[in-house]
Amino acid sequence: MHGTLMFFLFLAAFACWVFLAFRAGQIVRHIPIAGIPFWNSEMMVLPGVIGFLGFIYLLSGFWNWELALIMVASVHLSPLAGWFLTNAFGKNAARGTARQFWMGLEIGAHSPRLVSNTFQLIAFIAFSYPFVAGYIFFHHPWGSAVLEDQEIKCTLLLLTLSSYLATAIIVPKMLTSENLDEDTRQNLFFSQLAGLIPTAAYGAIGVSAFGFNPNSIGFEAFGGLNRIVSLGLLGILCAFFAGTVLIPYLVGIQRGRVKEIGFLEQIKALVVEVEDVLETPLGAAHSTKLDELVERITTMSQQFLSGEQILSLYNAISLDPAKANEDQKRLKEAIDDTGDLDGRFCFLNELTRLKAELPEISSNLRMRTPSDADDAAAKWARRYESRKAELQQKIDDRSSHKPIVAAGLGSGVVIIVSGILGEVAKTAWSLLSHGR
Numbered sequence: 001m002h003g004t005l006m007f008f009l010f011l012a013a014f015a016c017w018v019f020l021a022f023r024a025g026q027i028v029r030h031i032p033i034a035g036i037p038f039w040n041s042e043m044m045v046l047p048g049v050i051g052f053l054g055f056i057y058l059l060s061g062f063w064n065w066e067l068a069l070i071m072v073a074s075v076h077l078s079p080l081a082g083w084f085l086t087n088a089f090g091k092n093a094a095r096g097t098a099r100q101f102w103m104g105l106e107i108g109a110h111s112p113r114l115v116s117n118t119f120q121l122i123a124f125i126a127f128s129y130p131f132v133a134g135y136i137f138f139h140h141p142w143g144s145a146v147l148e149d150q151e152i153k154c155t156l157l158l159l160t161l162s163s164y165l166a167t168a169i170i171v172p173k174m175l176t177s178e179n180l181d182e183d184t185r186q187n188l189f190f191s192q193l194a195g196l197i198p199t200a201a202y203g204a205i206g207v208s209a210f211g212f213n214p215n216s217i218g219f220e221a222f223g224g225l226n227r228i229v230s231l232g233l234l235g236i237l238c239a240f241f242a243g244t245v246l247i248p249y250l251v252g253i254q255r256g257r258v259k260e261i262g263f264l265e266q267i268k269a270l271v272v273e274v275e276d277v278l279e280t281p282l283g284a285a286h287s288t289k290l291d292e293l294v295e296r297i298t299t300m301s302q303q304f305l306s307g308e309q310i311l312s313l314y315n316a317i318s319l320d321p322a323k324a325n326e327d328q329k330r331l332k333e334a335i336d337d338t339g340d341l342d343g344r345f346c347f348l349n350e351l352t353r354l355k356a357e358l359p360e361i362s363s364n365l366r367m368r369t370p371s372d373a374d375d376a377a378a379k380w381a382r383r384y385e386s387r388k389a390e391l392q393q394k395i396d397d398r399s400s401h402k403p404i405v406a407a408g409l410g411s412g413v414v415i416i417v418s419g420i421l422g423e424v425a426k427t428a429w430s431l432l433s434h435g436r
Contacts, residue, residue, distance in 0.1 A: 007137050010058035014130050017051050045075045048163065052202075056155050059133055060148040074201040082194030089190065091183040098334040099184040099341055100174070105331055106310040107173050118169045125162035132158060156206050167195070168244050175248035178255035181341040185252055192245040196237055203236055256343070261398050263347040268391040270297065270354060271384050278361075278381035281374045290362040294355055301351045308344060 049071045057063045086093045108115045133154050140147035171192060175185060270293070277289045305311055317324045317332045324332065339345040361380055365373045 006058050006061075006142070007134065010055060010133070010137075011130060013054060013058060017047065017055075018126075021047055045079075046072075048160070049075055052155060052160055055133070055159070056148075056151055059137055059151040059155075061143045062148040062152065071198075071201055074198040078194045078197040080194075081197060082191040085190035085193060086187045089186070091186070093187055095338045095341070096184055096187040099181070099338040100188060102310070102331050102334040102338070103174055103177065103180055103184070104170070105327070106179070107170065107177070109309050109313075111173070114173070115170065118165060122162050122165050125158055125165075129154070129158040152205070156202065160202055164199070164240075167192070168240075172244050172248035175245065176252040176255065178252070178259040179342060179344060180252060180256060181343070182253065182256060184338075184341060185249060185256070189245060189249045193241070196241060199240065200237055257398055260343045261395055263343055263350075264391055264395045264398070266300075267347070267350045267354075268388060268395070270351075271388050271391060274354070274358065275381050275384040275388060278377040278384065282377075286373060286377050287362040287366045290358045290365075294358050294362075297351050297355050297358075301348060301355070304344075304348065304351075311344060311348070314339075 049068075053063070053068050053071065086096065133151060136147070136150045136154055140150065171188070174180065175188060180188075274290070274293060277286065277293070282289065305315070313328070314332060314335050317328050321329070321332070361377075365377055368376055
């Protein structure tokens with residue numbers, strides 16, 4: 001009877017947990033994109049730990065305060081480590097949240113089925129958890145070691161690991177995006193590095209619960225051999241990090257560099273064409289050539305905008321803000337704050353700049369005599385010659401730019417810290433297992 005009562009308490013707790021998670025998601029949608037206040041951050045990280053430990057207790061009677069403290073400490077250490085790495089090695093950290101927000105919305109707009117299917121799969125796995133947990137619960141005696149082991153495995157697989165599906169699918173998509181600026185990509189990289197800390201704690205429990213390789217790396221300190229990092233755990237952490245963060249980060253850097261250089265090459269080609277027109281003695285014909293260039297640039301801008309859904313949406317919201325819903329207003333706010341970090345906006349701004357300059361030059365030359373117009377055009381040409389040199393320098397700089405060494409250093413530090421923290425959790429689990 002006691003066991004059955006505990007299971008009904010588990011069902012009630014699970015229902016409350018789902019409701020609170022849903023409410024937390026609604027509240028987060030109203031948080032200013034400039035940052036997440038402390039209590040809102042607590043609301044996002046604590047339910048996972050409370051659910052993990054609380055459900056296992058209600059399903060099997062397993063509880064240990066030391067393990068609970070380790071888990072709570074790990075989820076709080078993660079954002080602190082992320083804040084340190086982002087502010088120590090990153091750039092534009094204050095605007096990173098806004099940039100990631102509208103980058104996420106853009107991914108959702110381009111790949112709606114990927115995003116919806118991911119979260120539907122997560123929901124299916126989470127809601128299958130009470131059924132699988134109930135089957136295990138009623139097939140083993142209450143308080144037995146077998147019940148504890150099985151419920152811990154069930155909770156890890158169906159409740160905890162399912163939450164990592166979003167990280168494994170959505171985050172790589174964002175990191176590999178060719179439209180994400182390098183600073184935001186780097187900040188996201190650091191935040192995912194810090195996320196390894198709670199991952200290590202959960203992973204350590206999984207390594208022990210599922211009986212993976214218990215061997216460890218040892219090193220000598222102060223004359224004694226210390227057992228520090230589990231090989232199995234470290235291997236899992238490195239593989240997860242490489243597949244979901246490091247490789248997508250490096251791929252995204254290369255894709256972003258190629259696209260940015262492509263934008264610079266297009267602007268440079270237009271500048272070269274303007275320079276050639278102005279250097280050629282054409283008299284009154286200068287105006288005709290420049291007007292033709294303006295029409296071509298206008299067509300380029302329209303074609304570019306038609307292929308960029310997020311930019312078209314932003315322009316539509318800007319034209320009629322009253323019709324925008326809350327998400328669209330937040331999108332506009334985020335783009336207003338961080339649009340200069342996106343290469344597409346920079347490209348459009350350069351096209352707009354040329355569209356504004358060329359009619360002025362054309363009008364100025366049209367009022368002159370043919371010989372005077374040629375002299376004036378030659379002076380204008382020297383300005384565009386200087387701009388061509390500036391663009392070429394930017395292209396050369398971007399072509400030779402390499403990812404910062406700090407990313408590699410940060411990776412090593414956090415993986416080591418995660419391994420040490422995970423080893424503490426593993427040791428606690430081992431002691432608890434032997435003490436039952």
